Amino acid sequence: MAMSGGVDSSVAAARMVDAGHEVVGVHLALSRNKTYGDGRQRGCCTLDDALDARRVADKLAIPFYVWDLSEEFAEAVIDDFIEEYRLGHTPNPCLRCNETIKFTAVLERALAMEFDAVATGHYAQIVQGAAGPELHRAVDPDKDQSYVLGVLQPRQLAHSIFPLGADTKDIIRAEAEARGLLVAQKPDSHDICFIPDGDTAGFLQRHLGSLPGEIVDSESGEVLAEHDGTYAFTIGQRRGLQLSRPAADGAPRYVIDVEIGSRRVTVGPPELLDVYALEGIKPIWTTSPLGESPVELLAQVRAHGVPVPARAYAHGDRMMVELLVPIRGIALGQAVVLYDGTRVVGSATIAVTTRAA
Amino acid sequence: MSDRSYLDHAATTAMLPDARAAWLAASEHLGNPSSLHAAGRSARKVVEESRESIAADLKTRPSGVIFTAGGTEANNLAVKGLYWQRQQSSGSKSPMRVLASAIEHHAVMDPVVWLGEHEGAIIEWLGVDHDARVSTTKIAESLAQKPAIALCTVMWANNEVGTIEPVERIAELCKEQGVPFHTDAVQVLGQVPMNLGALGADAVTISSHKVGGPFGVGALIVNPATGFTPLLHGGGQERDIRSGTFDAPAIAAFAVAVRHAVAHQEEHARAIRDLRNNLVERVLATVPGVILNGDPDLLGGGRLPGNAHFSFPGCEGDSMLMLLDAAGVDCSTGSACTAGIPEASHVLLAMGVDERTSRASLRFSFGYPSSSVDVDRVVAALPGAVDRASRTVSSRSK
Numbered sequence: 064m065a066m067s068g069g070v071d072s073s074v075a076a077a078r079m080v081d082a083g084h085e086v087v088g089v090h091l092a093l094s095r096n097k098t099y100g101d102g103r104q105r106g107c108c109t110l111d112d113a114l115d116a117r118r119v120a121d122k123l124a125i126p127f128y129v130w131d132l133s134e135e136f137a138e139a140v141i142d143d144f145i146e147e148y149r150l151g152h153t154p155n156p157c158l159r160c161n162e163t164i165k166f167t168a169v170l171e172r173a174l175a176m177e178f179d180a181v182a183t184g185h186y187a188q189i190v191q192g193a194a195g196p197e198l199h200r201a202v203d204p205d206k207d208q209s210y211v212l213g214v215l216q217p218r219q220l221a222h223s224i225f226p227l228g229a230d231t232k233d234i235i236r237a238e239a240e241a242r243g244l245l246v247a248q249k250p251d252s253h254d255i256c257f258i259p260d261g262d263t264a265g266f267l268q269r270h271l272g273s274l275p276g277e278i279v280d281s282e283s284g285e286v287l288a289e290h291d292g293t294y295a296f297t298i299g300q301r302r303g304l305q306l307s308r309p310a311a312d313g314a315p316r317y318v319i320d321v322e323i324g325s326r327r328v329t330v331g332p333p334e335l336l337d338v339y340a341l342e343g344i345k346p347i348w349t350t351s352p353l354g355e356s357p358v359e360l361l362a363q364v365r366a367h368g369v370p371v372p373a374r375a376y377a378h379g380d381r382m383m384v385e386l387l388v389p390i391r392g393i394a395l396g397q398a399v400v401l402y403d404g405t406r407v408v409g410s411a412t413i414a415v416t417t418r419a420a
Numbered sequence: 421m422s423d424r425s426y427l428d429h430a431a432t433t434a435m436l437p438d439a440r441a442a443w444l445a446a447s448e449h450l451g452n453p454s455s456l457h458a459a460g461r462s463a464r465k466v467v468e469e470s471r472e473s474i475a476a477d478l479k480t481r482p483s484g485v486i487f488t489a490g491g492t493e494a495n496n497l498a499v500k501g502l503y504w505q506r507q508q509s510s511g512s513k514s515p516m517r518v519l520a521s522a523i524e525h526h527a528v529m530d531p532v533v534w535l536g537e538h539e540g541a542i543i544e545w546l547g548v549d550h551d552a553r554v555s556t557t558k559i560a561e562s563l564a565q566k567p568a569i570a571l572c573t574v575m576w577a578n579n580e581v582g583t584i585e586p587v588e589r590i591a592e593l594c595k596e597q598g599v600p601f602h603t604d605a606v607q608v609l610g611q612v613p614m615n616l617g618a619l620g621a622d623a624v625t626i627s628s629h630k631v632g633g634p635f636g637v638g639a640l641i642v643n644p645a646t647g648f649t650p651l652l653h654g655g656g657q658e659r660d661i662r663s664g665t666f667d668a669p670a671i672a673a674f675a676v677a678v679r680h681a682v683a684h685q686e687e688h689a690r691a692i693r694d695l696r697n698n699l700v701e702r703v704l705a706t707v708p709g710v711i712l713n714g715d716p717d718l719l720g721g722g723r724l725p726g727n728a729h730f731s732f733p734g735c736e737g738d739s740m741l742m743l744l745d746a747a748g749v750d751c752s753t754g755s756a757c758t759a760g761i762p763e764a765s766h767v768l769l770a771m772g773v774d775e776r777t778s779r780a781s782l783r784f785s786f787g788y789p790s791s792s793v794d795v796d797r798v799v800a801a802l803p804g805a806v807d808r809a810s811r812t813v814s815s816r817s818k
């Protein structure tokens with residue numbers, strides 16, 4: 064049982080114990096700087112969180128250990144995050160963490176030690192289907208985390224348990240309260256856990272340095288402003304452009320393109336952001352792969368994005384997705400997750416987007 | 421017979437029934453040992469009798485026994501108290517040198533590091549050989565160098581690998597150079613004879629819970645002629661070196677535990693040495709590739725009799741610990757833990773063990789409740805644990 068010290072994994076652990084499993088709590092130490100929180104920080108990765116997790120384990124009378132995966136995390140998640148931004152992509156570190164840490168490093172280690180499965184406090188559901196275990200959306204649409212679990216391979220899914228997926232967050236909070244878990248009032252952690260101050264641009268600047276370039280208008284080609292690094296811009300972004308002059312028509316301008324070589328950021332009207340088709344690399348098929356002929360599914364490109372109707376198929380080692388309703392502002396490096404109703408079909412990293420219909 | 425085996429007596433050991441009885445008895449009496457009335461006097465009597473008892477057991481004078489809230493405080497008082505005092509009496513604020521072994525417990529190492537970072541102290545870490553032993557020749561050389569040395573601290577025996585250090589010789593060398601010498605004897609008490617009068621160190625740390633007394637009480641046994649700047653200011657209860665109301669019940673129980681440790685030292689050492697040697701012999705015979713760390717002479721006087729410390733190359737120590745825990749064996753990775761996060765041991769690294777092997781290490785330490793049943797349980801559980809833990813490493817390093 065992966066125990067972060069937060070509400071969700073604490074209730075999940077309690078439910079695992081109630082279900083009669085032989086449960087061992089494991090807290091993952093992911094941060095290299097082992098510090099105590101200031102009591103206000105949104106919880107993840109401080110020593111206080113490890114202590115909270117330990118207290119929950121005590122209460123549930125289960126053994127508890129801390130596994131130090133900070134090296135693996137730094138390499139597979141943080142370095143990857145920085146590198147992706149350097150390449151002008153927009154990665155999702157939670158997804159990467161699930162893929163490389165929680166359901167690879169942790170799961171493999173647990174299986175080697177002859178445990179049967181890893182349980183986590185993610186909001187998602189596993190349903191046993193004819194072709195094997197299926198991953199479905201959680202009942203609570205606000206909390207649903209199936210998107211960030213779209214990176215799980217069938218074998219990983221077969222050894223995963225998500226005890227919370229059938230309930231809403233309110234029920235989980237109430238249950239934490241009823242069970243007397245002190246963490247019941249802890250705030251949810253939303254931010255990127257290794258950037259606790261939430262200043263992603265500052266974090267990237269510290270790691271990538273200043274890489275100045277120009278901000279250019281898509282229509283006139285005019286240079287509108289200078290910037291300190293392309294990594295501060297994501298396709299579709301509107302805020303923080305700090306353009307001195309408004310557009311000729313007074314309409315807001317958005318980041319249309321980020322070019323690494325020339326360090327040029329292009330801005331323009333939102334219509335230019337509409338994506339009609341995309342290609343994903345390194346596809347992961349949750350239960351079974353798609354074939355070469357298109358099927359009607361739903362596609363989602365952000366953790367809390369709206370799923371849109373799409374036609375998708377496999378083409379060699381790529382996932383091809385035609386969006387029947389265009390999605391505005393997709394950056395390379397984002398993950399596309401395909402759904403069949405509530406069922407996750409698979410995911411891939413977006414490598415190509417097509418913006419003309 | 422319990423279905424678990426506790427083999428982590430170097431971390432803490434079971435409280436002795438006599439110590440508990442003394443503790444409860446003293447807790448029945450009302451009175452602050454520093455008060456002047458009858459109640460105060462009777463509480464004070466408990467403290468002073470305990471002090472005299474401990475001094476007699478360790479062959480030193482009662483006036484040198486400074487009670488503290490444990491080994492950690494005693495070590496901090498020795499390291500910082502000596503540094504500040506020496507700097508003050510040198511009449512200048514210029515930084516002084518501190519000689520410290522590279523294998524100290526964190527309760528010595530961290531105050532030394534702190535002095536370096538915050539007071540500008542010049543730290544000289546004394547290296548060790550592959551058995552974790554310091555070199556007296558090198559220490560003599562360091563002592564002979566200028567500029568001024570505030571103190572030298574070398575633990576009497578190492579808590580991780582059990583190596584006993586040549587403290588008698590180091591104390592002599594320090595005395596020759598007029599350098600105060602501190603030794604952390606927390607692990608030694610009860611396992612090795614201690615004659616502090618003969619040793620002549622300026623400060624010696626002991627801790628109650630390692631010998632069957634309660635937690636949170638210990639002592640720094642000082643040469644009353646050596647000055648210490650206090651860490652805690654207040655009522656000045658302990659010769660103005662340490663303030664805070666005496667914990668009379670804990671001190672009474674501590675004295676009982678020390679008396680027991682010293683009176684039974686010889687037979688205790690023999691009993692745990694036999695158990696330890698049996699464990700080492702069988703582990704070396706049954707686990708392929710296992711390495712015994714520390715002084716290999718199991719019959720000589722260079723190793724704590726209750727300590728066994730192994731590396732299992734190809735395994736993660738914390739996986740091993742978890743698997744042995746599940747198999748009913750309480751042992752330790754021996755290294756420092758921050759909220760349960762294992763780190764590679766600075767002791768093993770100082771001995772020249774590589775980082776990976778040092779993370780593959782476990783300590784088993786025996787105490788008075790230990791028996792051959794415990795050895796049998798470890799020997800039975802180890803091969804399976806090693807097998808599974810080695811798979812965790814190969815899957816991690818992918």
Ligand SMILES: Cc1ncc(COP(=O)(O)O)c(C=O)c1O
Nearest residue numbers: 490491492525527579604606627
């Ligand atoms: C060598 C050594 N020094 C100091 C200490 C700290 O003693 P205490 O737990 O009484 O603070 C310990 C025990 O953890 C120890 O093993």
